[in-house]
Amino acid sequence: MSAIGAHVQSDDWKTEKHVPVIKVQGPAKKGEAFKVQLSVGEEVPHPHTTEHHIRYIKLLFKPEGEKFIVQLGTFQFEAHAESVEGANEGSAKCEPVVSTTVTLEKPGELIALSYCNIHGLWDNTEKLDLG
Numbered sequence: 469m470s471a472i473g474a475h476v477q478s479d480d481w482k483t484e485k486h487v488p489v490i491k492v493q494g495p496a497k498k499g500e501a502f503k504v505q506l507s508v509g510e511e512v513p514h515p516h517t518t519e520h521h522i523r524y525i526k527l528l529f530k531p532e533g534e535k536f537i538v539q540l541g542t543f544q545f546e547a548h549a550e551s552v553e554g555a556n557e558g559s560a561k562c563e564p565v566v567s568t569t570v571t572l573e574k575p576g577e578l579i580a581l582s583y584c585n586i587h588g589l590w591d592n593t594e595k596l597d598l599g
Contacts, residue, residue: 476581476589485512486587488525488580490594493567498598501571506543508564508582508590518555520586521548522564528579529572537579541568572598 481487489510493503508514508522515521527540545562549555564582578594 476591477587478591481592482511484590485509485514486522486582486584486590488582488590488592490527490578490580490592492578492594492596496572496596496598498575499571499573501569503567503569504578505565505567506580507566508584514564514584516548516561516563518548518550518558521545521561521584523583523585525564525566525583526581527568527570528581529570529576530579531572531574531576533574534576540570543568572596574598 479487481489486508489507491505493505496502504527506525506527522545524542524544526542529538529540543566545564547560547562549558549561551558575596575598578596580592582590
């Protein structure tokens with residue numbers, strides 16, 4: 469049996485279209501709400517087609533000095549231009565961009581996972597000091 473880490477891919481989001489981008493908006497301070505934007509394909513566009521798309525982005529938090537990771541949210545992208553008229557003929561598709569608000573009590577690391585229906589699971593991290 470293999471660990472999940474063996475199946476998660478990582479790279480620089482500026483050169484690889486599958487890596488989730490984490491942007492902390494505004495100062496992140498202990499006990500105060502702040503916004504986090506997540507996206508896939510910011511520098512190198514990812515296709516948003518019926519055949520090739522991002523299904524979800526997960527946001528997790530690993531508090532400094534703690535053993536376990538906290539799941540903050542899962543953001544599903546359900547519409548990929550599917551239609552009874554054929555692939556990519558649908559009237560709606562989702563872009564893999566979301567924003568959420570979190571409040572943290574400890575410094576640590578934000579972790580984002582994105583899942584491409586063809587190329588699998590990708591991750592990225594962002595260290596937070598909570599100044």
